[in-house]
Amino acid sequence: MKLNLKIWRQKSPSEQGQFKDYVVNNANEDMSFLEMLDFLNMDLVRKGEEAVQFDHDCREGICGSCSLMINGSPHGPETGTATCQLHIRKFKDGDTIVIEPFRAKAFPVLRDLCVDRTAFDRIMAAGGFCSVNTGNAPEANSILIGKEVAENAMDSAACIGCGACVAACKNASAMLFVSAKVSQFALLPQGKPERSRRVRQMVAQMDKEMFGSCSNTGACEAACPKEISLENMARLNREMLRASVTE
């Protein structure tokens, strides 16, 4: 298979970037998208050209490292799929593919396709936890949690923190990410004691990090590789309301 790639190249956060054209001639349809980029890089390196920098690690859709806007969509065309799980068989011979980094003020580009998403860590540090020191825990089965509640909490907790929701949103809002964490803890009894403080502080930190406000378009849900649902946002709003009432 032959693929024409337009890839964003940028040497550092402070330098200007631009698109460069590359052709991959012998892509094979069993390759994953990232393997195709490995293949391109091997070729570039042999020619003495700089390899394209992109983040990746698990290549199984769980670590949240991979990113990329592929033809304008975060993680590419397939729904519920991270870039690392996308396969070349989803493209056609001769296709042109535009590859860019996730774009958001809160995610500065470090080099080429790598961005800095540590803003998410700072939001977590602001309240994304249950305050329990090691050694402090009661016997596990003394906390009963219905199967359905546990499963709903698990669905929210499945977020991989990749930032696709931010990249998809025209306002670069991080609401889906924050709401997933807030929901997980709001659903579980362990999260109840700190629920007001948590939601207030996480949302405040989100604003401080220069994420935009929710655009109410649902683009985030559509782009999420883990299909985190908009229900979480409704829960976040309820938690905010509750926190303001109980204040």
Added chain:
Amino acid sequence: MLDSKIPSGSIEQKWKNRKFESKLVNPSNRRKHTVIVVGTGLAGASAAATLGELGYKVKVFTFHESPRRAHSIAAQGGINAAKNYQNDGDSVYRLFYDTIKGGDFRAREANVYRLAELSVNIIDQCVAQGVPFAREYGGTLTNRSFGGTQVSRTFYAKGQTGQQLLLGAYSSLMRQSGEKSVEIFPRQEMVDVIVIGGKARGIVARNLVTGELQSHLADAVVLATGGYGNVFFLSTNAKQSNATAAWRAHKRGAYFANPCFTQIHPTCVPVSGDYQSKLTLMSESLRNDGRVWVPMKVGDKRAPNEIPESERDYFLERMYPSFGNLVPRDIASRAAKRMCDEGRGVGATGLSVYMDFRDAIQRLGNTVVSEKYGNLFQMYEKITDENPYKVPMRIFPAVHYTMGGLWVDYNLMSTIPGLFVAGEANFSDHGANRLGASALMQGLADGYFVVPYSIANYLGGEKLSAVKQEQDEVKSAIADSQERLNGFMKIKGSQSVDEIHRKLGKIMWEHCGMARNEKGLNDAIKLIQKLKDEFSNDIRIPGDTRLNSELEKANRVADFLELGELMCIDALNRKESCGGHFREEMQTPEGEALRDDQNFSYVAAWEHTGKTPTLHKEALTFENIHLAQRSYK
């Protein structure tokens, strides 16, 4: 002789005794001690968070962009704990017994007993953090079974247990970061340990974004840097997992124990194509319901669904009736290999066997099967384009985990005083074969419960002199690293680092993989030596030293080459078969591993000398569990 510092007393009393004897650091003095933790996987994140809670000044390093991206995130199936919630005969003693036997009697009894004891506290801790484990309708925790045991003691969160446990530890870590007791250094790779006066006093870290090298000083260093399965290039490990931290520590004086003990996991998606970058695990939990089989007839090319029941060989159930599909990993992998060697493997290459869910789907229905394994089935389909609800999965063994690692004593301290090693990076608990769902348990036991005591005991008992950035040891450590990196940039050859790495992987898989023999290992050592020359003369790293994946890879692959050679040396030395280490010369008439307890009941701990490594032995004694040939029949 290596002193493993095992506490006195009966096996049940040892950990209690150690905790009581342990020296302590008073709360107001803890702030005065800086502790460096390298790694934010389960072991590192849990250790760093706990040390922060205790009041130490903690600095955490990870080459990842965020602590949450550590390789632990990918663990699927579950975590063991001896809670006996199922009332099926489990106990701390049984978990201890299963783990020692599963490890083919090559682990240290005292460590394993402590691990089993701590397993129950881990589950309590994780639940309190809000980890959404699977539950029964009544609200209690539920369990599944894993290989090598006859009880149900594995806790899980769908197929994403590692993710949920890591996010739990990460949330505790971020809480400490918010409280400023822990400082996090992401995208920073440790490239050396700083040893002053014979003690670990800091690290050299490379900022991967700017390329700068910087020294960080401390009173103790904890390495929780994961395993080295990526020596093989193709493995189930995350792409960035590497051995550099452990290897550099080894070169500064930390002994490397049992490097040849690697785990080949039986159920992975088979290799396809020459450009594959990694292998994907299909969790062992699938063997609760998936039945493994090959056609009875050699070269049977029919589609799996056309092969009638009477012409299928459910070989694990046939060979090991009491454990069936849930035999330990080393045994299942070897059996699958044997089927393929007999010409009964399936798929285009003949290098795979079926794992079939037909019966489970008939018994439980699609919904229940998808509730249990949905995300794994989906992952499989994305890779292979085949639907496992309709066609049996095809699986083949792949490199997955490394039981070997830096040698540590009972307190998890390496042979460099002040350098502690936790999680997969150490060698301590799994002997020659790790049982499923035990790595998560060990990582968290080490991090939450062992390292904090060991650090207090060490700092409470040592008089440490002040160290400064200007000291010669610090400056020369930085200079060494700089020189090494400059050296890679200067080579300007014709191959990418990955090309060399793939060649190394091939040598290791062929000669130091599922089956090993004297000639093959000797050949491998020669081939690796040649490959090292190729690396030093022919790699190419275009560009500069800022965020450059090629330079990162070169720095890691140089270490993999040296470690690969040590693995072969160790495999050559161990003239017995045990667990995942199968020397073809040493097998029973049925083709099972034949141990030689007379001569090899020891941990092989290798000292780096710059020339041939020196072997030190830690004798293993079994006072509680009777040494016997493992049987899962």
